């Protein structure tokens with residue numbers, strides 16, 4: 001039953017994309033940071049009351065190794081410093097790279113109540129550098145194929161105490177929809193579903209901060225012809 005629904009969804013997405021009739025209304029406002037610095041572009045393919053579904057075409061990310069920590073905030077700070085050094089030229093080509101947004105932290109929650117979770121922090125590689133991102137010790141290039149994501153926005157500084165609530169709220173929002181089925185299918189086999197926290201502002205910006213929770217999924221059966 002779920003598989004059949006998912007197939008229908010993928011068919012629908014495939015058709016919409018081939019016909020070029022994605023909804024024009026971009027209900028979600030693009031984070032203001034993205035008018036100043038490069039962000040990966042996306043199409044909003046569905047807008048719910050308090051979430052949206054985006055489709056990112058291929059994108060390239062520079063990622064840290066997995067960081068074990070009990071704190072998302074701590075792990076993100078650690079990862080961000082590595083990525084900040086990288087764009088400042090601490091890489092094998094000694095090349096400076098433009099800052100982009102968002103910086104994302106992919107969280108693989110521990111299955112026990114006290115164990116540390118693991119985090120991978122990533123920086124979106126500007127288009128200009130995507131063909132040949134400078135290698136750097138301890139960092140890895142991740143090439144994403146077409147990726148869909150359910151998105152919930154929230155503002156302020158990301159805190160360990162709020163991330164769980166925001167993620168739970170996003171789950172609630174997509175509960176019972178085909179998006180939930182798609183997310184579950186993409187994350188089958190994980191003991192606890194991996195989610196992503198996207199942050200668009202530097203620690204020095206105090207106002208209009210934009211953050212998002214992402215629950216990503218792929219559409220393997222998507223019609224691409």
Ligand SMILES: *[C@@H]1O[C@H](CO)[C@@H](O)[C@H](O)[C@H]1NC(C)=O
Nearest residue numbers: 017020041042043055056057
């Ligand atoms: C993504 O790819 C599709 C199909 O090639 C294209 O129609 C769409 O404009 C692209 N979206 C973005 C945001 O680049």
